[in-house]
Amino acid sequence: MAEIKYMSCDIETYSDVDLKKCGMYKYAESPNFEILLFAYSINGGEVVVIDLANNEKIPTEVIIALSDKEVIKWAYNAAFERICLSEWLRRNYPEYFSSYSTSEDTVDNYLDPSSWRCSMVWSAYLGLPLSLEGVGAVLGLEEQKMKEGKDLIRYFCVPCKPTKSNGGRTRNLPMHDEDKWNTFISYNRKDVEVEMSIQKKLAHFPVPEFVWKEYHLDQKINDRGIAIDMDIVEQAIMMYERSKEELSEEMKKLTNLDNPNSVIQMKQWLSDNGLETETLGKKAVAEMLKDAPEELADVLILRQQLAKSSIKKYQAMQNTVCTDRRARGMFQFYGANRSGRWAGRIIQLQNLPQNHMPDLEPARELVKSGNFEALQMLYDSVPEVLSELIRTAFVPRPGYKLVVADFSAIEARVLSYLAQESWRNKVFANNEDIYCASASAMFGVPVEKHGQNSHLRQKGKIAELALGYGGSCGALKSMGALDMGITEEELQPLVDAWRFSNPNIVQLWWDVDTAVKTAVTQKTTTETHGIYFIYQSGMLFIKLPSGRKLTYVKPKIGINRFGGEAVTYEGIGATKKWGRIESYGAKFVENIVQAISRDILSYAMQTLSQSFICGHIHDELIIECPVEESLDFICEQMGRTPPWIKGLLLRADGFETAFYRKD
Numbered sequence: 001m002a003e004i005k006y007m008s009c010d011i012e013t014y015s016d017v018d019l020k021k022c023g024m025y026k027y028a029e030s031p032n033f034e035i036l037l038f039a040y041s042i043n044g045g046e047v048v049v050i051d052l053a054n055n056e057k058i059p060t061e062v063i064i065a066l067s068d069k070e071v072i073k074w075a076y077n078a079a080f081e082r083i084c085l086s087e088w089l090r091r092n093y094p095e096y097f098s099s100y101s102t103s104e105d106t107v108d109n110y111l112d113p114s115s116w117r118c119s120m121v122w123s124a125y126l127g128l129p130l131s132l133e134g135v136g137a138v139l140g141l142e143e144q145k146m147k148e149g150k151d152l153i154r155y156f157c158v159p160c161k162p163t164k165s166n167g168g169r170t171r172n173l174p175m176h177d178e179d180k181w182n183t184f185i186s187y188n189r190k191d192v193e194v195e196m197s198i199q200k201k202l203a204h205f206p207v208p209e210f211v212w213k214e215y216h217l218d219q220k221i222n223d224r225g226i227a228i229d230m231d232i233v234e235q236a237i238m239m240y241e242r243s244k245e246e247l248s249e250e251m252k253k254l255t256n257l258d259n260p261n262s263v264i265q266m267k268q269w270l271s272d273n274g275l276e277t278e279t280l281g282k283k284a285v286a287e288m289l290k291d292a293p294e295e296l297a298d299v300l301i302l303r304q305q306l307a308k309s310s311i312k313k314y315q316a317m318q319n320t321v322c323t324d325r326r327a328r329g330m331f332q333f334y335g336a337n338r339s340g341r342w343a344g345r346i347i348q349l350q351n352l353p354q355n356h357m358p359d360l361e362p363a364r365e366l367v368k369s370g371n372f373e374a375l376q377m378l379y380d381s382v383p384e385v386l387s388e389l390i391r392t393a394f395v396p397r398p399g400y401k402l403v404v405a406d407f408s409a410i411e412a413r414v415l416s417y418l419a420q421e422s423w424r425n426k427v428f429a430n431n432e433d434i435y436c437a438s439a440s441a442m443f444g445v446p447v448e449k450h451g452q453n454s455h456l457r458q459k460g461k462i463a464e465l466a467l468g469y470g471g472s473c474g475a476l477k478s479m480g481a482l483d484m485g486i487t488e489e490e491l492q493p494l495v496d497a498w499r500f501s502n503p504n505i506v507q508l509w510w511d512v513d514t515a516v517k518t519a520v521t522q523k524t525t526t527e528t529h530g531i532y533f534i535y536q537s538g539m540l541f542i543k544l545p546s547g548r549k550l551t552y553v554k555p556k557i558g559i560n561r562f563g564g565e566a567v568t569y570e571g572i573g574a575t576k577k578w579g580r581i582e583s584y585g586a587k588f589v590e591n592i593v594q595a596i597s598r599d600i601l602s603y604a605m606q607t608l609s610q611s612f613i614c615g616h617i618h619d620e621l622i623i624e625c626p627v628e629e630s631l632d633f634i635c636e637q638m639g640r641t642p643p644w645i646k647g648l649l650l651r652a653d654g655f656e657t658a659f660y661r662k663d
Helices: 019-029 060-067 078-092 119-125 132-139 149-156 178-201 209-224 230-255 263-272 282-289 294-306 311-320 360-368 372-378 382-388 410-419 422-429 434-443 454-467 473-478 488-501 503-522 585-607 631-638
Strands: 006-014 034-042 048-051 072-075 116-118 400-407 525-528 531-536 539-543 549-559 565-572 578-583 612-617 620-626 652-657
Touching (some): 006 078, 019 078, 034 078, 034 178, 060 078, 072 178, 078 116, 078 209, 116 209, 119 178, 119 209, 132 178, 230 311, 230 360, 263 294, 294 382, 360 382, 372 382, 400 585, 410 422, 422 434, 434 454, 434 488, 454 473, 473 488, 503 531, 503 539, 503 549, 503 565, 539 585, 549 578, 585 631, 631 652
Parallel strands (some): 006 072, 072 116
Antiparallel strands (some): 006 034, 034 048, 400 652, 525 531, 531 539, 612 620
């Protein structure tokens, strides 16, 4: 065999653990996990399939290459291949397995990601779908993923239900359907061929080396995982079930309904009692509670408590946690197409409920010790308490602490920097409150958080959150302006006041809009505010200060829903399907600002890469560290301005804690 410089590979596997529900780490950890087929191509050569299920052997040179850092391994969603092959090597060829762990780290079960490349990341970098099938279709490849794949995977890769016709077996083996098995071998081969075709098609638009370094650090964070206090998780699940039972019984007594959880029955009961409603959504119930009679309010409050879905997060923790009580694989690199931000997976740390309880620790101890009666006696709503305690299930390992550090107003800082809105930059330079300063600029009076005109701060805050990217009255409403006591009549004046006090930001929207349209219509390169807009080979690239590029596929000038001129491009839209998306200057500004904010977080992660980062959420890092490690040092390191955006004023604040929480 020729010297192996690079290889492309794809595996088909079996496990009794549900991959979608539990994630790849738990899936591969199962004693019943095995690799059925291993397809590979060496140095771009012919694809070979090894039928491991029928006792064929992978050549020793290929096995050695899996651990060799000098051999580049390619796969589509390479994390799956790397994690599964790590487990398989450790079990079957421990002499050829080597990890990349230090004695203090928790990544020792996995192959070093630094020699792995993922063509799914490459596709995402270029604004393409995240599925192999989707990429093949959009690129119009001659090699296409076989459509029978899902049925074959369902047949061979997951347990089957025992029936009379299948002799009561719980698993389908190759011998149970040899024709299907031969098709499965072809499917495995085809996946590698498609993956190699994608590489060839995208060869002119390589992923920059620094982005691969970000990916490798992301993989390390996913491998490290985050420790979970399973006592809290298991007690919370039991308490929720008990609380649900008691609340349901109380609801039945009050309503005489067979199933008070039924939306249809509950709407009918409310209607019979003089309260008509189209929906029982959270907002609608909150609105009805404002003036509902006491007997109906009691039922609606119980309904709210029963509707709490916090239990799903605890169940996700229970599903995904590995034998060492750490949850792994929580972050999808380049999960957000337009900005390149990370997306949450499985437990979804990106959308955990906030905690506002002043007595978080005592409540946590009551749940941990299983004291349901005390919890019920001390708090109005057990489900509400369990919801607020979700974050606290994430803990450091024994002898360590968690440091939670985040950037202060990162998007507002980046937006102000790009637009050169000088009064805002002075606010950040003086470490002042941007919401107070914004309200002061809008209303022309001094605003202090806990002092004069403090009531205006809330208006400044909602304007800041809703209006920075071209939002108007609708954006204020969707941010909850009306719920905060702002009247319908105040909305447009609020928009006008914010735009009047931020003329450079408004100008930035228009300058970006012009730059994009010029680049697309003239098929050229334009620049504004240090951002480059490049039209090349039917794609629009937006080059950020970091050197990373955002990609928009097949842009063209079209007509928007208001009858005006707009840029449209192809991508995954709100329907989760590939299609045309329309955009405009302020929306591109939002993409740019969020992308730069993401790059700043990534720079901080690289700066702190020797620390044990075990989680991150948009502008926040969760670091597991020895007790003696300095919080100030971590915040100082995190708050360093990257060299590619000199002059941007950054600030990172943090706190130490024995469990994850919002400060």
